[in-house]
Amino acid sequence: xxxxxxxxxxxxxxxxxxxxxxxxxxxxxxxxxxxxxxxxxxxxxxxxxxxxxxxxxxxxxxxxxxxxxxxxxxxxxxxxxxx
Numbered sequence: 001x002x003x004x005x006x007x008x009x010x011x012x013x014x015x016x017x018x019x020x021x022x023x024x025x026x027x028x029x030x031x032x033x034x035x036x037x038x039x040x041x042x043x044x045x046x047x048x049x050x051x052x053x054x055x056x057x058x059x060x061x062x063x064x065x066x067x068x069x070x071x072x073x074x075x076x077x078x079x080x081x082x083x
Contacts, residue, residue: 005049009056017060020069027070030057034076 013028020026033050040047057073064071 001045001049006052006056009053013056013060017064017069017071021064021067024068026068027072030071030073032057032073032075034078036075 009030017026017028020028030053032053033046035043035047036050036054038047054073054075057071061071
């Protein structure tokens, strides 16, 4: 989980984004979770890795905001089910 949500996310972003900037277009969509905003008993590693996704996306977003490359993150939320 840490390999996917931390190492792979960081490595792919560092490898691919410079080419997108050079080409003048591109985008990255990182998938976080509502768990990124809270502690999650018995799911601590998952919650921490999703908090990394959220935090990691914000810093490069600020660095790229004046470029044509979009860096976005999607976060799930609790939705009340219709009865």
